[in-house]
Amino acid sequence: MENITLTVGGMTCMGCVSSVKRVLAAIPGIASAEVTLQPGQATVRYDPAKTSRDSISNAIRDAGYDVA
Numbered sequence: 001m002e003n004i005t006l007t008v009g010g011m012t013c014m015g016c017v018s019s020v021k022r023v024l025a026a027i028p029g030i031a032s033a034e035v036t037l038q039p040g041q042a043t044v045r046y047d048p049a050k051t052s053r054d055s056i057s058n059a060i061r062d063a064g065y066d067v068a
């Protein structure tokens with residue numbers, strides 16, 4: 001398992017946080033995900049054999065948010 005913290009831009013309310021959490025929960029290989037609004041971050045624990053930092057970042061972007 002690996003841990004990453006991504007800086008997520010564009011989240012403005014707890015609804016956005018819930019949306020990002022939902023997106024992360026749907027990705028196979030993610031063991032746990034914590035999303036915060038202030039600061040806008042997603043901390044993710046994942047299995048690198050099943051997913052990657054790029055895949056996770058792109059899934060968040062597809063949902064309409066920015067990942068640094």
Ligand SMILES: [Cu+2]
Nearest residue numbers: 012013015016
């Ligand atoms: Cu929102």
